[in-house]
Amino acid sequence: MNVTKTLKRIVAAGLAVAVVAGAGVAAAQQMAFxxxxxxxxxxxYFPIGGLLANAISNPPGSRPCDQGGSCGVPGLIATAVASNGSVANINAIASGGMESGFTQSDVAYWAYTGTGVYEGKDKVEGLRSIANLYPETIHLVARKGAGIKSPADLKGKRVSLDEPGSGTLIDARIVLGAYGISEKDIKPEYLKPNAAGDRLRDGALDAFFFVGGYPAGAISELATSAGVELVPIAGPESTKILADYKFFAKDTVPAGTYKDVGTIETISVNAQWVTSTKIADDLVYGVTKALWNDNSRKLMDAGHAKGKAIRKETALDGLGVPLHPGAEKFYKEVGLLK
Incomplete structure (x- = not known):
């Protein structure tokens, strides 16, 4: 989905709430954010978040689903909030700054168990799952002519690893380590994909990492305007990563996903939607039910290429943390859990 359209929908939803509240209609129905x-x-994450926020929202005063209106949770206003990614989202959920968020399965597991990047930190024991969403592919994007054919070629190069608080930064370090490279061996920068893409286009950066579902907007735009190369993450180093970290899986970016880029072997993790035990069971039950209704299915199929990969049949695959009781109730009702 186009990001501008997503933002317009979110703003429109907010305006609708203001109008309804001003008219006094909201008093007849409890409102939740x-x-x-x-x-x-x-x-x-951001466009997918906009899709799901739209799917589960049903502002006070909206027409009911059976009258052509929203099929979301009655009285719910959901919004997609831009952030630094997985770690930042989990920290916000733990502090009460967010009701839910998207995260990589590896980061969720580490947070819940107090291992990996959360070693020595407090466990986020209240973290709970709503659903597994889709595979997140590790992209290593290189400037054309930079001579980068493998992660091993990154030595001495200017490489963006994404911002602190992102799952991408964690996974980039794992990939570098598998190829015998540390951050001391490169000229690291810590930029989000759009900023990294701008610097790569200008010749000020040689490569950047991005973990997310393909096609990623920043990479698509860059491939069209300046041309890029995707670097394979394959061979014995990739095999070792898969052996050491069970939450990774083999993945392939099909030819033509990005302009003039052929088939590329790489690895992936899962994108998952998580929340907290602090959120009421009834609310999470309603959110989970709204996520998997027919109206949401249409929105996801039409809204983004990765939306089609979000399937109820795979909602419980590879969850990094336990299900929220509200989500668990729904999956039992539909027969996905006993």
């Missing part, structure tokens, strides 16, 4: 922490506006 449900924020979804996403990622940078040039990535995949």
């Amino acid at each position: 449900f924020r979804i922490g996403t990622g940078g506006t040039a990535g995949t």
Whole structure:
């Protein structure tokens, strides 16, 4: 989905609420707000978050679903909020700054268990899952002519690893380590994909990492305007990553996903929607039910290429943390859980 259109929908929803409240109609129906922490506006989390926010929202005064209106949770106003990504979203959920958010399955697991990047930190024991969403592909994007054919070629190069608080930064470090490279061996920068793309286009950057569903808007635009190369993450180093970190899986970016880029082997993690035990069971039940209704299915199929990969049949695959009781109730009702 076009980011501008997504933002317009979110703003329009907010205006609709203001009008309804001004008319006094909202008094007849309890109103709840449900924020979804996403990622940078040039990535995949943000447009997907806009789609899901639209699907589960049903502002006070809206027409009911059976009258052609919203099929979301009655009285709910959901918004997609741009953020630094997985770690930042989990931290916001833990502090109460967000009701929910998207995260990579590896980051969720580390936060819940106090391992990995959360080693020595407080466990986020209240973290709970709503659904597994889709595979997130690790992209290593290189400037044409930079001579980068493998992550091993990044030594001495100017490389963006994404911002602190992002899952991309964590996974970039894992990839670098598998190829025998540390941040001391490169000239690291810590930029979101849109800023990294601008610098790569200007010749001020040689490569950048991005973890997200393909096609990613920032990379598509860059491939069209300046041309890029995707670097494979494959071979024995990739095999070792898969052996050491069970939440990774083999993945392939099909030819033509980005202009003039052929088929590329890489690895991926899962994108998951998480929340907190602090959020009421009834609300999470309603959100989960609204996520998987027929109206939401149409929105996801039409709204983004990765929306088609968000399927109820895979909603419980590879969850990094336990289900929220409200979500668990729904999945039991539809027979996905006993």
